[in-house]
Amino acid sequence: MSSLGLVVLIPTTILFLILFHSFRRYAKKKDHNIPPGDMGWPLVGETFSFMKPHLSTTVGGFMEQHTTRFGKIFLSNLFGAPTVISAEPELNRFLFKNDTRLFEPGWPRSFADIVGRSSISFLVGDAHKHMRSIILDFLSAERIRTFFLQDMDYLASILLGSWTEGSVISSLDEATKFSFYIMVKNILSIGPEDPQIEWLRGEFNTFTKGLISFPLKIPGMAYWRGLQSRRNLLELLNQEITKRTKEGDNTNERTKKDDFLGWVIKNTDYSLEKIGDLMLHTLFAAHDTTSRAISLMIYFLDSSPEIIAHLREEHVGVLNSRRQNEESNLTFEDYKSMEFTQCVINETLRLGNIVSHIQRKVSADVHYKGYLILKGYNIAAHLSAVHLDPSLFEDPHHFNPWRWLCSSGVKKTNDFMPFGGGARHCPGSEIARLEMAVFLHHLILKHDWVVAEPDHPICVPYVDFAKGLPIKVRAFIL
Numbered sequence: 012m013s014s015l016g017l018v019v020l021i022p023t024t025i026l027f028l029i030l031f032h033s034f035r036r037y038a039k040k041k042d043h044n045i046p047p048g049d050m051g052w053p054l055v056g057e058t059f060s061f062m063k064p065h066l067s068t069t070v071g072g073f074m075e076q077h078t079t080r081f082g083k084i085f086l087s088n089l090f091g092a093p094t095v096i097s098a099e100p101e102l103n104r105f106l107f108k109n110d111t112r113l114f115e116p117g118w119p120r121s122f123a124d125i126v127g128r129s130s131i132s133f134l135v136g137d138a139h140k141h142m143r144s145i146i147l148d149f150l151s152a153e154r155i156r157t158f159f160l161q162d163m164d165y166l167a168s169i170l171l172g173s174w175t176e177g178s179v180i181s182s183l184d185e186a187t188k189f190s191f192y193i194m195v196k197n198i199l200s201i202g203p204e205d206p207q208i209e210w211l212r213g214e215f216n217t218f219t220k221g222l223i224s225f226p227l228k229i230p231g232m233a234y235w236r237g238l239q240s241r242r243n244l245l246e247l248l249n250q251e252i253t254k255r256t257k258e259g260d261n262t263n264e265r266t267k268k269d270d271f272l273g274w275v276i277k278n279t280d281y282s283l284e285k286i287g288d289l290m291l292h293t294l295f296a297a298h299d300t301t302s303r304a305i306s307l308m309i310y311f312l313d314s315s316p317e318i319i320a321h322l323r324e325e326h327v328g329v330l331n332s333r334r335q336n337e338e339s340n341l342t343f344e345d346y347k348s349m350e351f352t353q354c355v356i357n358e359t360l361r362l363g364n365i366v367s368h369i370q371r372k373v374s375a376d377v378h379y380k381g382y383l384i385l386k387g388y389n390i391a392a393h394l395s396a397v398h399l400d401p402s403l404f405e406d407p408h409h410f411n412p413w414r415w416l417c418s419s420g421v422k423k424t425n426d427f428m429p430f431g432g433g434a435r436h437c438p439g440s441e442i443a444r445l446e447m448a449v450f451l452h453h454l455i456l457k458h459d460w461v462v463a464e465p466d467h468p469i470c471v472p473y474v475d476f477a478k479g480l481p482i483k484v485r486a487f488i489l
């Protein structure tokens with residue numbers, strides 16, 4: 012065939028294939044019931060209105076308007092892809108149940124570039140199962156009861172013990188230090204007294220800000236700065252891995268031998284890159300979420316003297332029984348006995364909505380309640396829409412820990428999904444709850460406080476307090 016023939020034939024074939032594929036998708040859509048919705052503007056779709064900051068204790072204007080117009084399952088166009096948004100608990104549970112079979116990770120590009128493509132959020136199949144088992148082994152019940160609890164009790168006592176009467180402190184900053192120190196100690200054996208710790212916290216903060224940013228490599232922009240911090244953090248990790256591999260297994264101290272990095276080096280044959288991504292992702296998943304949860308708890312308690320009185324009664328009881336048993340430190344049994352505290356934690360997670368939604372890519376056509384959700388679409392399981400649904404939680408915008416109490420203890424409901432579900436259910440949920448309880452134990456027993464300036468939790472889409480939730484420490488109690 013002449014070269015002129017090829018020049019005509021190739022584009023014609025490509026055009027034919029594109030048209031054929033589009034026609035098949037159109038025919039499929041016409042025959043089936045695609046969820047109703049609005050695709051918004053070309054390319055950007057409805058991304059900006061979906062992402063518009065709003066109070067994390069509300070679903071925001073976008074969700075309110077769209078669910079009123081289209082119902083609890085609707086179609087939109089987010090980040091350049093058709094996206095089915097679900098405010099329906101059953102569809103969210105369907106997603107969790109069929110996660111690995113019908114869905115695959117669907118995170119935005121900035122998240123993938125900065126947290127790393129070999130981190131657990133991007134792995135599927137056996138690779139995901141393997142990494143998850145490594146994380147779960149490390150977060151075993153035994154470790155939580157011993158090392159984690161011991162560190163939390165010690166750090167909370169030091170941090171909160173340093174607050175002086177009359178001082179104004181940023182509760183977000185204190186909660187961030189608390190959860191960061193705990194995780195860095197258990198992941199890398201770097202303690203709060205280590206000279207590197209504040210550098211590390213600064214780098215990590217920049218890294219986190221880049222995760223949900225527009226992926227433009229322009230110097231000074233959040234994405235660019237996030238990539239730089241990723242490089243700096245990986246360099247530190249690589250130096251540490253090389254040092255430890257040379258040292259061998261000779262260290263006897265609890266540190267290093269028992270930390271997460273040591274565990275992964277010993278129990279896997281992961282490449283340097285994979286270990287780096289695993290460490291950075293775990294640190295991010297563990298620390299940024301829990302610090303926000305603690306700040307939210309302080310925020311909600313501010314307006315509730317009755318709840319504080321109940322909590323104080325419970326925690327003074329725990330302290331007294333510890334004294335009777337001549338226990339100097341908080342035990343796991345103490346934690347388990349804090350029933351009302353568990354209700355406060357649940358209510359904080361329900362109303363505060365640290366993770367507002369979870370996104371996936373649809374990897375096979377899904378038929379659900381008469382709807383067709385096409386392969387290649389994205390799907391967003393909206394967790395806050397479920398947590399704030401008045402048909403599921405009475406008076407949903409009211410912070411009411413008593414809603415969780417029932418005759419058999421703390422109520423369980425599968426409409427409560429702050430830690431996701433299924434194959435990707437958060438492996439750190441128990442640690443997060445324990446951290447919240449230990450922080451609260453020290454806060455309630457040591458201090459009386461008041462929020463110093465109005466500051467509200469904003470979903471941006473992670474939860475943030477513009478002023479860091481400043482609180483004034485009023486009195487030293489015990």
Ligand code: HEM
Pocket residue numbers: 131132143146150292293296297298300301304365366369370429430431432434435436437438439440442443
């Ligand atoms: C209040 C605190 C926390 C909240 C609200 C939270 C929430 C979540 C949610 C919703 C997911 C599911 C994400 C998805 O399906 O794509 C998740 C996954 C994950 N979380 Fe948490 N988390 C918290 C604390 C922690 C802690 C303390 C750790 C570690 C010590 C941790 C480690 C992880 C990991 C490794 C995953 C990925 C699991 C997988 O893909 O198999 N999280 N978390």
